[in-house]
Amino acid sequence: MADDIIDRLLRIQDQDLRIVDMERELAALPERGKKLENELNDYHTAITAAQEQRKAAQLDVKRLEMEDQEHRQKISRLREQQMTLKTNREFRTMEEEIAVVQLRLGQLETRLLESMETVDSLSQELDGRKKELKQAEQAIEKEKELLIVRGRQVEEELEELRNQRKIAATSIPATWLSAYDRLFNGKRDRVLVSVENGICGGCHMKLPPAVTHSARRAESMVTCDFCGRMLYSDHRMT
Numbered sequence: 001m002a003d004d005i006i007d008r009l010l011r012i013q014d015q016d017l018r019i020v021d022m023e024r025e026l027a028a029l030p031e032r033g034k035k036l037e038n039e040l041n042d043y044h045t046a047i048t049a050a051q052e053q054r055k056a057a058q059l060d061v062k063r064l065e066m067e068d069q070e071h072r073q074k075i076s077r078l079r080e081q082q083m084t085l086k087t088n089r090e091f092r093t094m095e096e097e098i099a100v101v102q103l104r105l106g107q108l109e110t111r112l113l114e115s116m117e118t119v120d121s122l123s124q125e126l127d128g129r130k131k132e133l134k135q136a137e138q139a140i141e142k143e144k145e146l147l148i149v150r151g152r153q154v155e156e157e158l159e160e161l162r163n164q165r166k167i168a169a170t171s172i173p174a175t176w177l178s179a180y181d182r183l184f185n186g187k188r189d190r191v192l193v194s195v196e197n198g199i200c201g202g203c204h205m206k207l208p209p210a211v212t213h214s215a216r217r218a219e220s221m222v223t224c225d226f227c228g229r230m231l232y233s234d235h236r237m238t
């Protein structure tokens with residue numbers, strides 16, 4: 001009698017375990033969707049950062065170009081002034097002044113070139129990141145669709161499993177079913193466990209020989225004194 005109940009209850013337990021798994025998967029789906037969104041946000045953040053870097057570099061270029069222009073104008077102004085000078089000494093002094101400005105102009109142009117190269121490499125980086133974003137968007141969109149499909153699939157399977165489980169439960173005596181349900185709802189894990197070599201398959205404690213014996217006889221409900229799980233033996237005598 002109990003032997004048959006145990007077999008049916010084991011099948012119900014398998015269904016319950018699958019239901020728990022699927023409920024967990026379903027509950028984790030929104031988090032997975034959010035993770036995909038976050039991945040996409042990371043790409044956008046990187047692009048915004050690169051754009052800001054480039055903007056700063058472009059401003060540098062503009063500023064240096066203006067300074068460059070100012071230095072050139074100053075040099076031509078000084079050259080014009082130089083023409084009006086009367087003495088060699090004045091002329092030489094002016095020449096030195098011009099040389100100082102020219103030196104600064106040279107330094108400025110080096111910096112200007114560097115800034116222009118920075119703008120170029122940041123532009124390249126930005127193009128690369130935009131390409132990456134586009135690919136990521138497509139991949140993530142696909143993954144999100146898969147998540148939606150999976151969600152529907154799991155919901156359908158869950159409904160079917162729950163129906164099957166409801167039908168299967170009608171064949172279990174109420175005392176057994178309520179004891180099992182109480183245990184399963186508490187642990188959400190295996191609560192009908194086998195006795196192997198006199199050890200509880202749930203908590204792995206050594207069971208008294210009388211309990212192991214009862215499990216083998218399979219005449220009534222046997223539970224573990226330590227963890228409260230229901231016990232059965234793979235070597236039942238019935």
Ligand SMILES: [Zn+2]
Nearest residue numbers: 200203224227
């Ligand atoms: Zn136990």
